[in-house]
Amino acid sequence: MSFPPRYRTPRARSRVEAAGAESRAKAVRAAVELFSTAGYRGASIALVAEKAGLSQSGLLHHFPSKAALLAAVLEHREAEDGRFLSGTDDRPPLGWAAFDALTGLVARNSNRPELVGLFVRLSAEATEPGHPAHAWLRDHYTSTQSWLTDAIRDGQHRGEIHPDAPITALVHLTVAVLDGLQQQWLLDPDDIDMVDEFTTFVSGLHSQWDTTPTTSSTA
Amino acid sequence: MSFPPRYRTPRARSRVEAAGAESRAKAVRAAVELFSTAGYRGASIALVAEKAGLSQSGLLHHFPSKAALLAAVLEHREAEDGRFLSGTDDRPPLGWAAFDALTGLVARNSNRPELVGLFVRLSAEATEPGHPAHAWLRDHYTSTQSWLTDAIRDGQHRGEIHPDAPITALVHLTVAVLDGLQQQWLLDPDDIDMVDEFTTFVSGLHSQWDTTPTTSSTA
DNA sequence: GTCTATAGCCGGATAGAC
DNA sequence: GTCTATCCGGCTATAGAC
Structure with missing residues (x-):
């Protein structure tokens, strides 16, 4: 930083x-x-x-x-969210569990409009190189991406996720869904249930790339 | 307005x-x-x-x-994009064709960073009720949503899209992906190919909800 | 239709008293 | 640690000449 x-x-x-x-x-x-x-x-x-x-x-x-x-x-x-995603101080969740952790994050955010608003607005503003939060934003994305990349890769190695799954696309899409849902939710919180939508997205991933055909893992 | x-x-x-x-x-x-x-x-x-x-x-x-x-x-x-999505003045694309039209839009946007930037920034700013573009933003989302909703519903009626497909979730997720990819692309255009990623997303939808198992429809 | 000049406000930041 | 007072700059918008 x-x-x-x-x-x-x-x-x-x-x-x-x-x-x-x-x-x-x-x-x-x-x-x-x-x-x-x-x-x-x-x-x-x-x-x-x-x-x-x-x-x-x-x-x-x-x-x-x-x-x-x-x-x-x-x-x-950063402190708050970082703590959240790495579980309770043990190793970070891997494989599909990482997506469950994200679902948990979404659930938490659903009760914290300020944090969502902060992130959405800063993400948009700080895309410009001159912005005081530009470096932070880049860090945020790259660390999120590598966190999720590692999780998926591990899931593949353990045979939980299909080896043909296109890792980088999945990472980008998942992040996009997270950001995009927040944007919509901010505009009209009543129109959209972020947890539901994200869960639907994740179960779509399961149906395509899960090696053990369990219908839903996130209840 | x-x-x-x-x-x-x-x-x-x-x-x-x-x-x-x-x-x-x-x-x-x-x-x-x-x-x-x-x-x-x-x-x-x-x-x-x-x-x-x-x-x-x-x-x-x-x-x-x-x-x-x-x-x-x-x-x-608005004029530019509206024209684009309704095809060349005939009826709007329906069923899976709507997603192909969106892919086309993404492709076009990949060459117009200004339009993407404009949209990303305004979307974030104008979430606030007081903003001069607030009404426009709401209109934009609701019309996009209803456009896509109609297209999917039509695809179901014609037996092209599976009847169990969760319409509103698909609409919200698709819009989220579009917005989220733009956000990431703006931050680092070299890190991400919006067309590729969106195509991957759409073929995921196909594999889940297409009634005629064609592997890919968007080349 | 385009300009200069200016009003009037609000922003971030500093100096210095208490 | 907190305040008041103040400087300076940038902003939107208006008035009025050409």
């Missing part, structure tokens, strides 16, 4: 420091909310500050620039 | 009017380029004007506001 400074969570000393940490946390939460609706460009630090109960300069005391605030937001989100 | 005024292409009278039309067209082209990279919010009318070879006020003479410029851009794009 090529982001400005770092923001280590402090090791809690005096009462004063605790207050500072609190403000910082509130600011990040507020930033997530606003970036997720208005996007990075569309949300002003003044608004974020207000929502966090600080003045604009108060906020800028914790984050030297708007980009730095964004960096903190991204670290925060 | 709830957009401000209208911009009829003039019926070409005097030399003066011709010049005006020319400027207007140049402005729309420039706006497409800039909106497609920086987004609507991110691009300023001053920049659009410069790119079109006008002053900022000169541009605003043709379009009373920035939102009006956006409206013109959307009309322009």
Whole structure:
């Protein structure tokens, strides 16, 4: 990552420091909310500050620039999701289990519109090379892709997934489905059940590439 | 649509009017380029004007506001794509042929990064109810969805598509794949061949729901 | 139809008091 | 750590000359 400074969570000393940490946390939460609706460009630090109960300069005391605030937001989100996909600290899910893990992620996202909005908007904005989250976005995609690629490859080696399955296409399509469903869901949450749709997609993959014809594995 | 005024292409009278039309067209082209990279919010009318070879006020003479410029851009794009999907003025493609038409659209988009960028960015921005393109975006999705829904339903009636095929899920997934592939392609055009990936997706649908087991229909 | 000039707002960021 | 005050720049939009 090529982001400005770092923001280590402090090791809690005096009462004063605790207050500072609190403000910082509130600011990040507020930033997530606003970036997720208005996007990075569309949300002003003044608004974020207000929502966090600080003045604009108060906020800028914790984050030297708007980009730095964004960096903190991204670290925060990344931490949450990363933890989620690697299971509970053991080895990452492999083979079809990886798709089940993704289904779980979709289910979780269905209850967190802010995170979905944040991601959808940043993905679109940060496609431009100059954007402060551009590097993050590339990292995000490549790591997701390699995570899923490894999982599928492993499934093939263990004879769970058909050896003819076109790995890179499956990876790209799966990621596309995830992103695309979020986009639609954001536009009209009532029109679409992301978990249902994604499950349908995955069972389609099963019916084509599963070596052990189980009708559905994700209940 | 709830957009401000209208911009009829003039019926070409005097030399003066011709010049005006020319400027207007140049402005729309420039706006497409800039909106497609920086987004609507991110691009300023001053920049659009410069790119079109006008002053900022000169541009605003043709379009009373920035939102009006956006409206013109959307009309322009909509016209192009609508024409494309309804074939050459005859009835819209039905059954599997609809998916072939979509493949054609993807192929065309592969050569028009500006249109893809425009759409990806606006889709993300305009998810917010307040955005000037919000109504357009909803229209766009619902009309695409109903177009594809009709096509699939017709394919079922003619016995070309299996009656158990889950229509709405297929529609949502197909749209998701289209959007998601564009997003990935925009981030790294060399990493992904949209036509290949989409074709793989469609042949997956065939293998699951085609009643006449032809291996591939999209070459 | 196109320009210059300008109003008026809002954005990010800095200086410095408390 | 938090505030007020302020600078500076960019933005949309308007007024009015040519």
